[in-house]
Amino acid sequence: MTRKLVYIISSLNTGGAEVALLSAISTLNKSFDFRLVCLKKYDTIFTGSLTEDERKNIITFNNLPFNYLRALWFIIKFKPEIIISSLWKGAVLGIMTKCLKPKIKYIEFIHNSKFFHYLDKLFTILATKISDKVFCDSTSSFSFISKYTLGKPVKIISFLRFDSPQAIQPKEKIRLKALYIGRFHEQKRIDRLVVLVKKLSDAGLQFEVDLFGRDDGTMNSIKQLIVENNLEKLITCKGEITSGKVKSLFQHYDYYFQTSEIEGMAMSVVEAMQHGLVSVVTNVGEIKNYTRNGENAIVISEPFENQIENTIQLIKKTTVDIEFYNKLAQNAYLEFAEKMQFCDSLVNELTKV
Numbered sequence: 001m002t003r004k005l006v007y008i009i010s011s012l013n014t015g016g017a018e019v020a021l022l023s024a025i026s027t028l029n030k031s032f033d034f035r036l037v038c039l040k041k042y043d044t045i046f047t048g049s050l051t052e053d054e055r056k057n058i059i060t061f062n063n064l065p066f067n068y069l070r071a072l073w074f075i076i077k078f079k080p081e082i083i084i085s086s087l088w089k090g091a092v093l094g095i096m097t098k099c100l101k102p103k104i105k106y107i108e109f110i111h112n113s114k115f116f117h118y119l120d121k122l123f124t125i126l127a128t129k130i131s132d133k134v135f136c137d138s139t140s141s142f143s144f145i146s147k148y149t150l151g152k153p154v155k156i157i158s159f160l161r162f163d164s165p166q167a168i169q170p171k172e173k174i175r176l177k178a179l180y181i182g183r184f185h186e187q188k189r190i191d192r193l194v195v196l197v198k199k200l201s202d203a204g205l206q207f208e209v210d211l212f213g214r215d216d217g218t219m220n221s222i223k224q225l226i227v228e229n230n231l232e233k234l235i236t237c238k239g240e241i242t243s244g245k246v247k248s249l250f251q252h253y254d255y256y257f258q259t260s261e262i263e264g265m266a267m268s269v270v271e272a273m274q275h276g277l278v279s280v281v282t283n284v285g286e287i288k289n290y291t292r293n294g295e296n297a298i299v300i301s302e303p304f305e306n307q308i309e310n311t312i313q314l315i316k317k318t319t320v321d322i323e324f325y326n327k328l329a330q331n332a333y334l335e336f337a338e339k340m341q342f343c344d345s346l347v348n349e350l351t352k353v
Contacts, residue, residue: 004080005032005350008071010089012042012058013214015183016159016267017086017111019243020137022047023161024343025054031347035059035078039067039089049244072096082353084109084135088120091127098130105353106131109157111264113140113285124148133353135346138265138286158345159265160274162247164337168276170326171254174319176207178255178280181246181268184237185216189282191225192259192304196280196311198229203312205319207234209257212249214240250275254325255315259304260284273297273332278318278325280311296331 005028012018021036028034036058047055059074061067075083075097085094086109098106108127115121128134128148136142137159146154182188190211200207211222219237226235241249246268256272256279263285272279273296280298281287291297298314300307318325340348 002033003082004078005034006037006075006078006080006083008037008083008085008090008093010039010087012038012046016265019267020159020161020342022243024346025050027343027347029054029057037071037075039071039093045242048242068093068096076101080104082107082350085127087111088123091123095123095127095130107133107135109135110141110145111137113144113264114262135349139289140286141264155349157349158340158342159267160270160336160339160341161267163341164274164333168329168333171322171329174322174325175254176205176319177253178207178209178257179212179249179253180209180257181212181241183213183216184219184222186218187260187262189259189261190218190222193257194222194225194229194231194235196257196259196308197231197235199308199312200315201234203316205316209235210238211235212238212241246271250277253277255280258282259300263287270336274336276329276333278328279332280315290335296328296335
């Protein structure tokens with residue numbers, strides 16, 4: 001008899017936790033009697049890669065606070081054996097369910113390496129304390145949350161959405177084309193990315209950079225900064241891209257730029273490295289655990305402003321020394337070549353519950 005599984009998430013949009021979950025829905029549907037409980041309406045474009053049967057298993061609730069009560073009632077009637085909650089808003093419902101139905105196996109999934117505000121801290125810690133098991137998406141989130149878990153099992157789940165290509169071909173010519181995929185949010189510090197492109201341009205390196213992502217509050221200020229620095233011909237805001245189309249982007253670029261101040265796993269950086277792009281990244285979150293400056297990436301240490309000139313010299317070296325570029329690209333590819341996909345890693349751990 002197929003076991004019943006409910007996965008609780010607050011919303012479905014372009015974020016690391018959501019994109020990874022989307023990639024696993026097909027496998028979860030095949031392995032369990034599965035329902036995804038989403039606590040608000042979502043853009044159906046985001047789920048465009050799913051089949052009709054897979055979309056039917058996404059149960060959406062809306063209108064605070066009644067969405068929590070209606071979702072709770074749905075879960076109780078569904079009678080799952082296992083529930084998983086992601087992020088603090090999902091944890092609220094996970095906690096409510098576990099308190100009412102203590103025999104349900106409850107797993108809290110941690111995606112961050114810091115608390116962003118009081119409610120995040122309150123409900124995340126409470127969820128880890130009453131859960132039966134804790135999942136983490138990285139070693140940094142594992143280290144962060146372990147002190148709150150009271151000795152219960154904590155497992156790291158691979159966060160790769162898809163397998164790496166069979167191989168990557170060495171470049172014979174380097175294109176000064178870079179991309180960024182993510183949200184336009186203050187934590188992403190895209191303003192620093194603009195500064196980097198300006199400095200590269202002043203050094204004679206005319207990089208063309210495409211920025212993909214939804215506006216989470218900073219897109220207008222970034223566009224204004226681009227105009228102020230006369231970079232309209234070099235930096236283009238491309239808007240949001242569906243998760244199913246991301247994989248096809250990498251072949252058109254040779255570099256990936258990400259200058260975040262705060263990160264978790266940074267899935268887009270991982271996926272760029274899987275495809276052999278040279279990633280220019282800040283040393284934050286889980287990024288510091290899988291990138292090594294001058295070996296498989298170009299890593300900008302803090303303070304950013306003091307390190308940018310050294311970074312430009314290293315980038316310049318990749319443009320004139322093709323062997324150096326190919327070494328970075330090959331090592332980036334090898335970093336994840338043998339790692340398990342998220343869907344398989346998740347199901348593998350769930351079967352042990």
